[in-house]
Amino acid sequence: MEFLAELSSWEIYAIVCGLLGGLGILFGVIARKKVAIPLSVLPLLGVAMTTPVTEQFVLPQLANRYPLVFANKDLPKKIDQQTTLKKIDLTDSIYSYFYDLDLDDDWFDAPLVKSAQLSDLCNSLLPKFVSGEASLANYIYQLKGKDYSFSVDSSDCL
Known part of the structure; x- marks a missing residue:
């Protein structure tokens, strides 16, 4: 996970966005079989959650776990x-x-x-x-x- 701390901010946001969007697609496919939810709603919800998840969880976790890598990258x-x-x-x-x-x-x-x-x-x-x-x-x-x-x-x- 140290490689993630070395990435620029926009790269970290892009990775989180891709992961959350991918999870939204996966859950959308699973939920579509049981509930009548449009497939596009959950991926959009995942993408919309990118900024709060990145700012409140990912960046603080990286800063705490790899303080020097995170501090020196800029x-x-x-x-x-x-x-x-x-x-x-x-x-x-x-x-x-x-x-x-x-x-x-x-x-x-x-x-x-x-x-x-x-x-x-x-x-x-x-x-x-x-x-x-x-x-x-x-x-x-x-x-x-x-x-x-x-x-x-x-x-x-x-």
Whole structure:
């Protein structure tokens, strides 16, 4: 099922639509022998259920089961004019976020960036810390060939 998490959103919707439509045809054929239901109603009902089923069940299940595959499939991603998220990694409950910075000067102050973003970072990381999914998050910024980094753990979010 990991291959499904690597697919684009429209491909996931298309697969769910095909499966639900196919099930609608199958149930329509079975039901037609017992109940006078037009064969076309159940496949259309299956197709109509594609969006809610995909958004409420399939995508959350994929995100929970394969968080890294799901998170990395749309990368690299521009965060703002100067920052691009390149990759997310998870090793031994340590998340690492890798960014490229496109700045004109060589100035970058990792502690200042951490303090400015800590509230937002904690909002997204705290559930991972509480559940035990993550014990630490590393933020690695690359600027003109040099790496700058900082880390956030649960004690930062108290």
